[in-house]
Amino acid sequence: MYNFNLSVLLSGQYHDWLVAGLLLSIKLALLTLIFSLPMALLIAVLRLSPVSIFRAAAIAYVESIRNVPLLAHMLFWYFGAPEILPEPVKAWLYERNVEAASSVIALVLYTSAYMAEDIRSGIRSIPKEQMEAGRALGFGFLDTMRLVILPQSLRLTIPPLISQMLNLWKNTSIAMVIGVGEMMYQAQQVESASFRSYEAFSFATAAYLSISLLITLLSSWYQQRYPVRSA
Amino acid sequence: MKKSNVVKFAPQFAALALLGCVSVHAMADQLADIKQKGELVCGVLGTDEPFSFIKDQSSREIVGYEVDLCNDVAKSIGVKPVLKQLAVAARIPELQQGRVDLLAASLTHNHEREALIDFSLSTFITGQKVMVKKSSGVNQLTSLAGKKVLTVKGSSMEQNTKKALPTAEIVSFDNSPQAFLALQQGKGIGYVNDETSLLDNYSKLGAAAKDYTILPQSISTEHLAFGLKKGEPAFHDQINKVLHNLEVSGEADKLFMKWFGPSTNMHFQQRTFKIATDKID
Numbered sequence: 001m002y003n004f005n006l007s008v009l010l011s012g013q014y015h016d017w018l019v020a021g022l023l024l025s026i027k028l029a030l031l032t033l034i035f036s037l038p039m040a041l042l043i044a045v046l047r048l049s050p051v052s053i054f055r056a057a058a059i060a061y062v063e064s065i066r067n068v069p070l071l072a073h074m075l076f077w078y079f080g081a082p083e084i085l086p087e088p089v090k091a092w093l094y095e096r097n098v099e100a101a102s103s104v105i106a107l108v109l110y111t112s113a114y115m116a117e118d119i120r121s122g123i124r125s126i127p128k129e130q131m132e133a134g135r136a137l138g139f140g141f142l143d144t145m146r147l148v149i150l151p152q153s154l155r156l157t158i159p160p161l162i163s164q165m166l167n168l169w170k171n172t173s174i175a176m177v178i179g180v181g182e183m184m185y186q187a188q189q190v191e192s193a194s195f196r197s198y199e200a201f202s203f204a205t206a207a208y209l210s211i212s213l214l215i216t217l218l219s220s221w222y223q224q225r226y227p228v229r230s231a
Numbered sequence: 232m233k234k235s236n237v238v239k240f241a242p243q244f245a246a247l248a249l250l251g252c253v254s255v256h257a258m259a260d261q262l263a264d265i266k267q268k269g270e271l272v273c274g275v276l277g278t279d280e281p282f283s284f285i286k287d288q289s290s291r292e293i294v295g296y297e298v299d300l301c302n303d304v305a306k307s308i309g310v311k312p313v314l315k316q317l318a319v320a321a322r323i324p325e326l327q328q329g330r331v332d333l334l335a336a337s338l339t340h341n342h343e344r345e346a347l348i349d350f351s352l353s354t355f356i357t358g359q360k361v362m363v364k365k366s367s368g369v370n371q372l373t374s375l376a377g378k379k380v381l382t383v384k385g386s387s388m389e390q391n392t393k394k395a396l397p398t399a400e401i402v403s404f405d406n407s408p409q410a411f412l413a414l415q416q417g418k419g420i421g422y423v424n425d426e427t428s429l430l431d432n433y434s435k436l437g438a439a440a441k442d443y444t445i446l447p448q449s450i451s452t453e454h455l456a457f458g459l460k461k462g463e464p465a466f467h468d469q470i471n472k473v474l475h476n477l478e479v480s481g482e483a484d485k486l487f488m489k490w491f492g493p494s495t496n497m498h499f500q501q502r503t504f505k506i507a508t509d510k511i512d
Contacts, residue, residue: 079412094418095379099402179381179402179413189403192385 021186040115065113078102078178103175122157162219273301274331281490296490297335334458351457356504358449381419391451
């Protein structure tokens, strides 16, 4: 019978490792969110742009990113991409926390491709006559977007974006393959140091679950507080 | 029925008991006993290259580093060496029951075993070491303090690195090729692995090998030694004397190079230990 020892989780060295992992996971998720939102917005607008080259570039981006597993993105941005940098830049970068930086880049690119699609569908839900009306009144494409379309569509887009946040939160765990000391990495460290597998992974599970539930709660609160107005 | 069984086998029991007394008596001085027998029985594995293994399938002769050492011990006593092949788990019981005089069977010297048997001077010391790029200028373990050190997840290496280099920043990967690649790309200053894996990686570097070096100090060490029965000071001294003389005469180094050197599969460039101690950490 396995002797589940809760005290390992509540104090001491292993507790510290696990908490450090949790904090780093949260940091990764927040940083990724901050960078991927504007990036996703840009890509969504490009996909609807009247200029065909912009549309093509945005479609190529979304399809190439979404159709490759996140694990491959991580390994590419850690082992592959930095190698083309010039030697002094590489040396400067590698002395710092290149692991976390690579994982944030991979997560931002990956998450923004999904978010861009959500934002685009939000924009498309606004009748195209509004765009035509705006243009007829003398606004340019970008001004019509900024002043007429986006304020309405972003409200529609928030719930699916929150659900992308949920995915993003769980996706941070993939960063462990490139040696980022996030939640799963630390749980594995505790396991190999103490053989306390159940305790370590219980902590990780509880941490992922509680943050995920918080995000879900946020989503339902938002939908109640700001219901979608019919056009 | 049970009772009659005991009665029936009573003579055999008596004979066994007597035999036990005789053997205990004969073992009073193992060294004298070996001289009287005219042979030294060495327990070997025969399956662990290059310590003891069968090189030529047709002759089935067991050769190796430990076999050569055992031959030297036998020669010093003036008796014939006899090899007895043992299973890994049978090594200590076979020695304790007196079926072999000496264990030359890739035996790791550790504290748990010290309660059961005695150990000679360490005949082979290996360990987990650190590979670095020569351009990093790191030439000893202490220079790695505060630096990024790469290793493999879930291994004793992680724990040992933490102990040996408490201030180093340890980055662990899923497997050793990834950790080794990260070293080549310069994502860490040092790469920790066990010595044989490092040498294997090193030999695969090809022409680039000249840019890399393995630090001589170990992160953690493992000592291999001869095992012998407890309470045999004369025999113990005899073995240690032979090993000590091999070291002093330079013969030990030659033996090492013969079985582990650059021309072998092991690719050791040099010997980083001396046969001098029977102390372990």
